[in-house]
Amino acid sequence: MTIQLGQTAPDFEQDSSRGRIRFHDYLGSSWGVLFSHPKDFTPVCTTELAAVARLELEWKKRDVKVIGLSVDSTENHASWAEDIRETQGQSLNFPVLADKDRTVSSLYGMVHPEADPSVTVRSVFVIDPNKKVRLTLTYPPSAGRNFAEILRVIDSLQLTDKNKVSTPSDWQPGQPVIISPALSNEDAKVRFPQGWKELRPYLRVVELRDETAQAAE
Structure with missing residues (x-):
């Protein structure tokens, strides 16, 4: 499935590092950032999760709820979170979906068979309070995401909406x-x-x- 700008972000229910989540209920009236990782214990994504956690106050300032995704289990997520804390000096403060059955990955088109049919690509979706998709990005495995740029785009969207x-x-x-x-x-x-x-x-x-x-x- 291809997610396009202006489309309503598909709702789903999935396990996470913080329990079962129904996506639209989780977002409520807030903006949202959903971002995926190929799998747990990957080096670039380890730095990315810590970077997002460090921006906690910036997300709150803009009324943005962030949620990660990996195709591993909640048990693996817990071990990975400890690795992130030890290596990056930052604890996670947002949920990470445990998309082991690929429900969300398939719904959002996060598996690109020509890249690797066994894992998700590193996608970003920005979703507004009306649950409309406002930005989509897909990154290669080797390039870490620039979350300052994602914040900048959210600033632009919020300004230009008004x-x-x-x-x-x-x-x-x-x-x-x-x-x-x-x-x-x-x-x-x-x-x-x-x-x-x-x-x-x-x-x-x-x-x-x-x-x-x-x-x-």
Whole structure:
């Protein structure tokens, strides 16, 4: 199955390192990040799980719930979690699905037979409070994921959901954004009274004020 942007994230029920989880209930009204690992006791993923755990306050700040996945058992997850604590100096603070029967892996298209039919690829899904898939990423086994980039994209999604704007290449929070081409200049004057810089009629750059973002909420 191919998961596409805008699609409702498939619901599921699966065992995890923190007990049985029904995915949509787990997310509630929060944003979600579901990310998979080929299997337990893999070196790159050991560093990744620790990196996600270290970002606990950043996830909470954005009202994001994270959940990992591996095709191993809960028993293996417990042993792996201890390895992560000992080698990375960080305990896990989020659930890791024990997808031994590949229910979730199959549902989300995480097994790529041409890569390796026996394990999941390293996927990332960002899901909004309406349970819609907003971002999908698939990484090769050798390259560790950049979770700062995933946070950046969530910042962009949350900002652009509240304002008629898009974020340019390499955007960081607080930097100028692009006014949506669908917004006329007349409407833009109401929404952005601070004015903007028009590079082209379709490329209008604006610095958001705090009150502008608040008024759009």
